[in-house]
Amino acid sequence: MTAPTNTVTSATPNVGVREDLEDTIYRVAPEETPFTSNIGTTKASNIFHEWQTETLAAASATNAQLEGDDYTLGSPNLTTRLGNYVQIVAKAGGVSRTQEIVDKAGRASELARQKVLKTIEMKRDFEIRVVGNFASVAESGATTRKTAGILAFLTSNTSKGAGGSDGGFSAGIVAAATNGTQRTFTEAILKSVLSTTFTNAGAGNLPTQLYMGPSTKQTFSTFTGIADIRADVSGGSQATIYGAAEVYVSDFGKLTAIPHAYGLTRDVVGVNPKMAKVATLDGLKSKDLASSGDNMKFLLTMEKGLVVANEKAHFAIRDLS
Secondary structure, three states: OOOOOOOOOOOOOOOOOOOOOOOOOOOOOOOOOHHHHHOEEEEOOOOEEEEEEOOOOOOOOOOOOOOOOOOOOOOOOOOEEEEEEOEEEEEEEEEEHHHHHOOOOOOOOHHHHHHHHHHHHHHHHHHHHHOOOOOOEOOEOOEOOEOOOHHHHOOOOEEOOOOOEOOEEEOOEEEOOEOOOOEOOOHHHHHHHHHHHHHHHOHHHOOOEEEEOHHHHHHHOOOOOOOOOOEEOHHHOOOEEOOOOOEEEEOOEEEEEEEOOOOOOOOEEEEOHHHEEEEEEEEEEEEEEOOOOOEEEEEEEEEEEEEEOOHHHOEEEOOEO
8 A cells, every 4th residue: 555645754855854874984995015015124315225235156166275375366255236216106185174174974084084095095106116017217307206116126037928038227227127928827937937046046035925916816826736635525514615825835935925906917026025125215294285275285295215135035927918
């Protein structure tokens, strides 16, 4: 039956009914910054941050000398000087005076909400830069200063597709790697570059973390290793299917696989977190900007760069489909 004539219902326009709006805002977006969160930190004191590396001469099986012999001095063990620019990352925003004082759902202050969101966005912007294959850039005219990403630094332990070439540091600038023909990520490629890294870095300096995009992570989970165990049928219950792998135990140690939601679309990077750092010239700062009317404006800034302490402690598998 229908309601009697003139019965007031919720379908009848009634200006006195309050809205039913939750006092919560639901945000779903990749917020994590796994690479910069896992590596170390250091302090920069200039826009170009520098450090030094050193190495040893190749091991010799013929280092045998005559008794009582005189010696000619060998080649000195000199250091190599490297550097990277720090980059200004910034976000600006503003709200009207009225928007700040009206009653709002899910937040007390729109200005504070905007600052929180812009801060998250800035951290993501820096993360995608330093985990990627980006060259360093010196500021000149309208060209902004940029920090190089880890994939641009790596030259010793790399696997590339046909036509690809490494970048690397030279004369104050880090060049980006040149992309080659894309190919499928295989366990054989991973094992090969691990062997090269062990030869160049030694057992105590090897990567322990493996960063990759989501589709590459799914490919990684199909690697069988020495045992193809993908189901658990113990206890007589229904089988549990294991379709993912988080740790790869190689001949040279363990690698923890870390999927990256918005970076590394065609590359995998093996990282020794003790041999990479974020250099901070200026931390996160909030500054009020001059109002141009009936509003409030702000500027958020941070000035940071990437330190790849010694590129031989990391590896890159480039040009993956």
